Amino acid sequence: MTPLADMGFLSSFLLIFVSAAFTDNILMARFLGMCSCLGVSKKVDTSLGLGLAVMFVTAATAALNYLVYQYLLVPLHLEYLRLIVFIVVIAAFTQLVEMIIERVSEKLYNSLGIFLPLITVNCAILGISLFMLNKPYSFLQAFAFGLGGGFGWFLAIALIGGIREKINEAALPKGLAGPGITLVVIGIMALAFVGFSGMIKI
């Protein structure tokens, strides 16, 4: 595989996006964002709403955290503070988004409002920002990684939401209903996503 630096701008952007969304799906392969996924994925509508919100915040905070890390923490040799800085950036950004949406569109705020506090504690978002540091990405590549990771999570929760709507009507053993069967469903979906692995290696 050619190193990312040698590749054209667009192809490296696309490659990172696809690999973050499919081969390294944040939910199926990295197990992140499970809590809110299990809690919120009962219906397709809510899954879609939360998925979109998470995708937006993930892409934006990945870019922000990249800038903060490369241009503030690294020059000052404060890398060990990254955890606390990242989570504060994410929390502050979510708060900001909430305030902007409230002013701009009341309709969107009402449909999205309840999810926004959930986003801060969604580990997929912090996870993307942390995994990003393991790879020698440029700014735009980091943004692609955030966008792809967010899209992967969106895709996964939307699919699970759809399956769960059907499963709710099935007769299940008492102990298995709820989180148990959802985990089985996610396990089978994860098997499908394993099929993607090896297609792209970065």
Added chain:
Amino acid sequence: MASTYGKILKDGFLVENPIFRQVLGICSALAVTNLVVNTLFMGFGVTFATALTAFTVSLLRNWIPVRIRMIVQVVIIACYVMMIDILIKAVAPDIHRFIGPYVGLIITNCIIMGRAEAFASQNKPLPALIDGFANGLGYTAVLVAIAVVREIMGFGTVLGYALPARDLWWHQWTIMVMPPGAFFMLAILTWIARARLVKEETK
């Protein structure tokens, strides 16, 4: 008094087990359970962070303004997680290389926030410390149970030691090392635990 503490301990560890009962902290439960060693380090980190965060939140509970308590709690958690991150890096650099990002993700582990919110913010420091400790232990116990099965099936080892006469009878079950194996194991454990709880409740 001692019995109250005993009850808190038992509630957190068994009756209200964070993973089965409250369905919290699943993310890291799955990611680090392919080897028992990783799981033990992760369990130690979560127990440490949960107990001390609960203690600190409880100490400060009368001074934290209600409106901004979430962000204050997140900052407290982040401080302890940073300590753990540095500690594990110093003690076991090899393991840190693998579980590093997941150690950072203890911050967003819902168990810690959940206990701080549900118990520590309304109770005295000592019971809060015990509650956090018990929940952390309950979490670790479930993780280790998953990890032992996955390591035996996936690698034929326990804590890195090979099973007796492994080459004669053991066959590698690759799926258990990969992500789907973790989902299936947790689903089975949740099923067993919940089925027992349902039975107890209907009695």
